[in-house]
Amino acid sequence: MSELSRRSILKAGVIGVASTAAAAHAAQSSKPAAKRGAANTFDVIVLGAGIAGAVTAVQARMDGASVALIEKMDRPAGNAICALGGFCAWGSRHQKALGVKDSAEEFYAAMMDISAGRADPALTRTYTENIPADTDWLESEFKIPFGKPRTAAYPRLNRVCSINGEGITGGANATFKVLKACEERGVQFFWEHKAIELLTNDRGDVIGVRTQTPAGKKDFFARGGVCIATGGFSANQEMTDRYIGGWASRLALRGSPYTTGENISLCMPLFAKFVNMDQFHTGPIVSETHVNPNEILNSYHGIIIDLHGKRFVDESSTYVIKSLECAKKTLENRAWVIVDSKCHTLPKVTKRFARLNTKFHKADTIEALAEAIKVPAGKLAALVKEYNDRLAAKTLPEMNPPCTYRDPHPLANGPFYAFPYEGGMTATFGGPLINTKAEVQNMEGRSIRGLYAAGNAAGGLFFRNYIGGAQFGGATVFGRIAGHEMAARAKKA
């Protein structure tokens, strides 16, 4: 209390709010939206009710903090609930029980490799060290059901744990369970409260957040800190255009239409250090029905053609590259995956397409299939013949573009199938850089006191690509850390 003279309290109250109001992105307000009192002061404030926000909030609560979870929508509406349920981990109880062998060094190396060495090494190390226990924590504490882990598209080891959706998506199932635990343990929820401005004191510490509600503006204050868990900016076309390019802003959204970059807007006035702003994850989608056709791309069967019957990508690439190339190399951002009846993922894919009422084509001959998908029959037949001939002669890599399947399969056993896909925007990787304590960093390399970020809102962990399920894993690891750190900071306040 010795630091807080009457003069400095007055200064903090007036100038702290006024200085943030003067910043370019801040909302204009002539008076504070609420006085600081018991009803709007908490140990910890979390922004966003996705998996990162839910984990942060419940961890802080479990550490004894009073927690406000503030969400702009009336329900969880970000990317987490759209996620099928992959969770990237090693060394967890359920993986060991299934005989999966892995190591910290191999896992760390794989995460660094998939980012072409550009992921933040310290954050990647933190992920690696914490994910075994954090996976077990989700399982034991919240009864999140893990099924059989599956091989990642890269590097094809059993690191993609599979959260059982139990009738809904795995991501939604996990998020709802953790949110329910938040509710049961006394986290206070504020739905339809959109964070529009971070509140700071005279020293530049983040002390709270201003929100916009249907009934008016409302301020909240935090002793320990504010954690931004609002996701990335995949659904904000102005931002994806600005940071990545116009073509990226026109990709079909694979997830939420509400992940609109509050991680950027809120942190920009505080001179946070933003990293990897042009990086994002692409995947396949059928925008008409939002079915996810990844399993047909991950089958490594068949050939991929554009709407005019021309190949444009090495089919041995990951589904990320196949999606990106579809968006960049085809005029329409649309393609067909042509497979035959020997494709082992057919039962899963056809079932998923049927459940989401999505059309695909099946025909006894390549010519009949070509007619169904409106591609010149002779052209497709010639292409399939070239593929089969080169497969037999072991000259597939000499095709244009090369086809470098490690284990190629002939396209010869009818019936034949054509599944549509488009390149879609999954999630952005850019955001305010965090350190291993989930503290947001400023441009001078220091932590902005009182400001934390977790999940896709935070920058630094991902670059170029990620192992399937690592976004969920990252949200869990850094959400727990943020929750711990803020609860501890509140105790010292």
Place this chain on the structure above:
Amino acid sequence: MRKFVSIALTAALSAAFAMSAAAADKTLGERHGGMWPKSAKGFVTKNQCLKCHGSYDALAKQTASLAPNPHKSHMGAVNCEECHSASAAKPTLMCNSCHKFEVRKAAQ
């Protein structure tokens, strides 16, 4: 008392769905009389609806015979008015802002 009202209303609603075509033409607003919820200060109205219509879990059980089940999805507790409008007789599936579902009876 509230539970009794909820059960009575649920029973009445079930009976209402089985009624004649003439009754089915009435809008939801008309069928609710003066009881269609008004938004309090601009916030969503679902909590008011649920005071009579039970919980989302209960609604999911009520529509369990439908595929997809409009009350059990990855969208969670969707605000009722996103599908149910006072000025319409039948709901419009909000899921179809992204998907293209045709709600049918689930296969037994």
